[in-house]
Amino acid sequence: MKNILILAAISLPLASQAQKGTFRIEGNIGKLNTPAMAYIDYMSDGVGKEDSAAVTNGKFTFSGVSSGYSYARMALSHDGGGKQKAVYTGDVIYFYFGAEKIKITAADSLANASFTGSKVYDEFQAYNAAIGGTIMDLNKWANGQVSSATPAQRQDTAFLGRINATYRKRMADRANAQIEYAKKHPDSYFGMVALSEGTGTPVDVNRIEPIFNSMSERLRMSDPGRELQQRILAAKTIYVGASAPRFTQTDINGKPLRLDDLKNKYVLVEFWASWCSPCRAENPNLTKQYAKYKNLGFEVIAVSLDDHKDKWLEAIAKDQLPWLHVSDLKGWNNEVGRQYGIRAVPANFLLDENKHIIAMNLRGEQLNKKLAELFGN
Structure with missing residues (x-):
């Protein structure tokens, strides 16, 4: 039976918060060789970038320009099955990085890799610890519950409903923790990330706008800050009976x-x-x-x-x-x-x-x- 929860790729708008510059990511995952391939998708100054690299003796390298805080999805195709297979059914991770030299190391997979050389990644991990983990962590837990269930349990709607209810509560708790994180970190890049992601849809303007206004001007003027401001404005002005925004x-x-x-x-x-x-x-x-x-x-x-x-x-x-x-x-x-x-x-x-x-x-x-x-x- 397929997992009851659909894993969604996260695509947050990003901006220059730390110093813009070049990055280099060096991967070393086991002893993989041809036809293994590594793939990366990331944002720099609000523009999506992508790259691929052949894996030789477990090693691959990516380089480019980071806006300071870049969000990435990296996928590893162990068998050369292509990017789509690697992204949606394979070995994939999501992370932040900056204009740094970063090493990603593991004996077997990206999922078990350790990161060194990235202060941005360390900051990202500290943020995740504060809010209760990443969305992917919560998805992994829920899908693991289904995978480890008996065949009878997988046919039991009440059993699956309990997993889904727990998952949604954890997501709601995480969103609330993100809002609290934003309140406590008004000058932190991840404070704005927390507020943007925790806001959800539809936007609760009365709750979110005062927190947004308390964030530092630097963050409010950043790309993720402007994106959230647009969402707040849309929540105020786009409704049944309103004139549609022209474009x-x-x-x-x-x-x-x-x-x-x-x-x-x-x-x-x-x-x-x-x-x-x-x-x-x-x-x-x-x-x-x-x-x-x-x-x-x-x-x-x-x-x-x-x-x-x-x-x-x-x-x-x-x-x-x-x-x-x-x-x-x-x-x-x-x-x-x-x-x-x-x-x-x-x-x-x-x-x-x-x-x-x-x-x-x-x-x-x-x-x-x-x-x-x-x-x-």
């Missing part, structure tokens, strides 16, 4: 497309990505609704949170999506996504002919019923 973004041909170009139409602003399985699972239904109502004044503008144009275009073609598509290919740092306070996909906003929000996050039958109500059939 312009480039389409699949590199031409600018404005929301205001879509005149006298009901518009669904759909946030998605090629890698988002729930998003793509909804596409067949949305395609049917689009065909039914397009000539009656319904339009869809899909804002992709992809950061690779080829994967974005491939998903559009494979799913045969006939509506309008835009993206700046900045991933989670998509400017429209940040403007709308998007922290998870799928997400959407249904607008009337005057670009006022009339509904949010409609999918499946809920969307179908709303469109039938609007168009009378």
